[in-house]
Every structure is written in structure tokens, then in C-alpha cells.
Amino acid sequence: MKKIFAGAGAAAAYLAGVPAHAAQPVEWQMTFQPPATGIMRQIAWFEHYTLWFIVPITILVLVLLAYCIVRFRASANPTPSRTSHNTLIEVIWTVGPVVVLLFIAVPSFQLLTAQYTPNEEAKLTVKATANQWNWDYEYQVDKPLSFNSAILEEGDRAGLGKQDKALYPRLLAVDHEMVVPVNTMTRVLVTAADVIHSFAMPAFGIKMDAVPGRINETWFKAEKEGLYYGQCSQLCGKDHAFMPIAIRVVSEKQYETWLAAAKTDLPGANKALMAEVDGTNKVAAAGN
Template structure:
């Protein structure tokens, strides 16, 4: 009986498995997406760290305002004080903020330095060129690979094999994802062909402007395989809301196979990669 239940559970997991999903926006989301890079982990820590200062300060200010309104209202204090200053209070509200700002500035500068200083030399460089309203990607390797990535049309889902909206959500799914290997430092050169855009991937902790005639640089090292979603984050025209970014992080072997096949037929290579990813996910879900 136990063996039968185990087999049935494995079959159910196999049939119900979906392609690996890493991070995407959720309805009514109030927190960050799960961190996929060390930089995003540091950003998440810093945000939580600052709350230890922000929350007490807000509470203190609210309490002081309420006390001042109640204690010094006209009916309770018909003759207001004419005290012009108080030395102790002046010292406290000068030194206090300076100390608080120092506690915020030191980790802030450390994080800023880390964002511009990869732990190692980039192993892969991709140029991302923003257009109204899609992205051109160029893999700067010995045999360069170029392709365009645009929002996935609803009537193209079936042909692309992307009908599952929990994995390929409306307004975020694209026809061709940017594919990169896991645990690899990737340098992204960002520019634009027309107006100012912005390349943003929340789970990676990156957001950089795409400016015509200028190349900005960022980097990431994704630690977890899966599909990540971002968007253009600079108002760039009427279809600004329809300019998603999708990055698929895969194993090194899957990436190498995809890169070779994509030079001949990008669509076929993408479908083969999706099948490989889905196959690995089903095996993991079945407990093999």
C-alpha cells in the first residue's frame, strides 16, 4: 500500500510539475521579490536595517506632535512661553541626527561599492539596447548572437508553448528570454536607440538607465535557476507598460546547448531549452 501511494504521489508530481519559476510580481505584493543575487540580499538586509531607525523616529515624531498639540493648545496654555532656545535640545537634535546618518551612511556606501564592484571578472557580456518598446540583446562572444525580445502577444502563446500564465504571466512574458548560465558573473551593457528607458530586474537588485548615445554598465550573478521578470522602469512613451524583461537562468550545460542551437534557429532553441528545463523540473518533483 505504501509503495502504491508513493508511486501515485510521484506520478501526480510528475504530471503537475511546471517549468522552474524563480521570481515575478505578485498581486498586492508589499515586499521585495525573493533575492536571486548577493547584491539583492544586501539590498534586502539594508532595507530591514533602516527600518530599525525609521520606525522609532516616526513614532517619536508622532508622539511629540500629539503631546505638543495637547499640552500647548490655546485652552490649556493661554500664555505661551517666550523661550527662544534651549541649549540641551539644540545639542540633542543636532548630534542625534548626525549619529543616525553615520549609521546609515556606512552600510549604504558599502552596498553602493559592492553594486559597482563584481567579485570576479565578468564571464559573459550582453549588450541590451532598448527600443520603443522592446529590447535587442547581443551576446558579445567569439561568435556573436543577436535577437529581439518583445512582449508575448496573447494569440502567440500556443505556438510558443507559453500558455501557462502562472509561469508566463500576462504583460510580463516575452517571445525570447535573455538566457544566462547560473553562478556566472554577467556584465550587461545598457543603451537605447530612441528615448531614455531603464533596465530593471528586481530579483537581481539591478536598475540602470538606458540612454541614447551612452552605454551604462551593470552586472549580476544569479545563484538560482529559473525565470525572472522585470520591466522598463523609465517612462518611455505610450507603450511603456508593455516593455517587459525576462531572464531565464539555466545550468551551464543547458546554456551552452541553447547558445549553439540559437545561432541557427532561435525559436527551436528556445523550445528545446523549455523542454529541457521542464524535464528537469518534473524529475525533481517526482523525487528522482
């Protein structure tokens, strides 16, 4: 019990010093990441909405079970009832769930529709190809940019300037992040080169399977600058747990500068961007 309170206290202390738009995984975390897109806000709202149905129903069923166990136990009810049905009860337990399901179904269909129908055309398209156990990113722009993104090895932290484990956490940080501009509709074409993987970014509310020989499409419009982490969320082999995804959201100007430099010197472009972003904004990482 002491560990529980200690973990909760540490989480509260950490969150108190972090900007409101950023967060990391913390001990005893029970909620979603802070949303960074409109879709994720809708997902978070839908979760809270459904709890207003789930919690009362769970309590009601528990109370009914307890009542039946006590009221109709053998010692208190030695002669069991031979009642075969009760019309009123049958109507209630038929109509009640139908009404509840309708209240859940309507907003869930609206959310599903919103997830698959972006309200504007994509301004940036990035192809993400999954490999065992890393990601290839291809920016479909003039003079396309391609690079590989793999988990950050502990021995490479100093060389890449990522010694800060609070910002570049173990098992989530990568050597080269996907970089996108803030408030920009971004299309991600997802595929795989070997087995089935899955491109998941919790703070953006996206999760799309990467299937060999097939290109799936997802999209996001990040509204807050920061460094966001996700992971492959489809079991894909022995190193599945070591296949993180990192997306750095920056200003339009910072993105344009990075893109121009990355086409000739990706490590140098990343270091210049990190120096500017980490030094001026000190954005925290939005964790998985």
C-alpha cells in the same frame, strides 16, 4: 476588508506551493522579490536595517506632535511660553540625527561600492539595446548571437508553447528571453536606439539607464535557476508599460546547448530549453 484578507490568503496559498527560490508578484505584496544575487541580498538587508531607524523616528515624531497638540493647546495653555531656545534640546536634536545618519551612511556607502565593483571578471557579456518598446540582445561570444525580445502577445502563446500564465504571466512574459548560466558573472552593456529607457531586474538588484549614444554597464551573478522578470523603469512613451524584461537562468550545460542551437534556430532552441527546464524543474517565475 474582506478583499484584503482574501488577497492575503491567496498569496499565502500560492507561495506555499512555489519553490523557495522562486516567486511571482502577488496581491498586496509589500516586500522585495526573493533575492537571486548577492547584491540583492545586501539591498534587502539594508532595507531591513534602515527600518530599525525609520520606524522609531516616525513613532517619536508622531508622539511629540500629539503631545504638543494636547499639552500646548490654547484652552490648556492660555499664556504661551516666551522661551526662545533650550541648549540641551538643541544639542540633542543636532547630535542625534548626525549619529543616526552616520549609522545609515556607512553601510549605504559599502553597498554602493559593492554595486559598482564586481569581485570577479565577467565571463559573459550581453549588450542590451532598448527600443520603443522592446529589447535587442547581442551575445558577445564567438559567432555573436543577436535577437529581439518583445512582450508576449496573447495570440502567440500557443505557437511559442507559453500557455501557462502562472509561469508566463500577462504583461511580463516575452517571446524570447535572455538566457544566462547560473553562478556566472554576467556583464550587461546597456544603451538605447531612440529615447531614454532603463534596464531593471528587481530580483538581481540592478537598474541601469539606457541612454542613446552612450553605453552604460551593469552586472549580475544569478545564484538560482529560474525565470526572472523585470521591466523598463524609465518613462519612454505610450507603450512604456508594455516593455518587459525576462531573463532565464539555467545550468551551464543547458546554456551551452541553447547557445549552440540558438545561433541557427532561436525558436527551436527556446522550445527545447523550455521543454527541458519546465518539464524537469518546473521553475516558477520570479516576478517584478
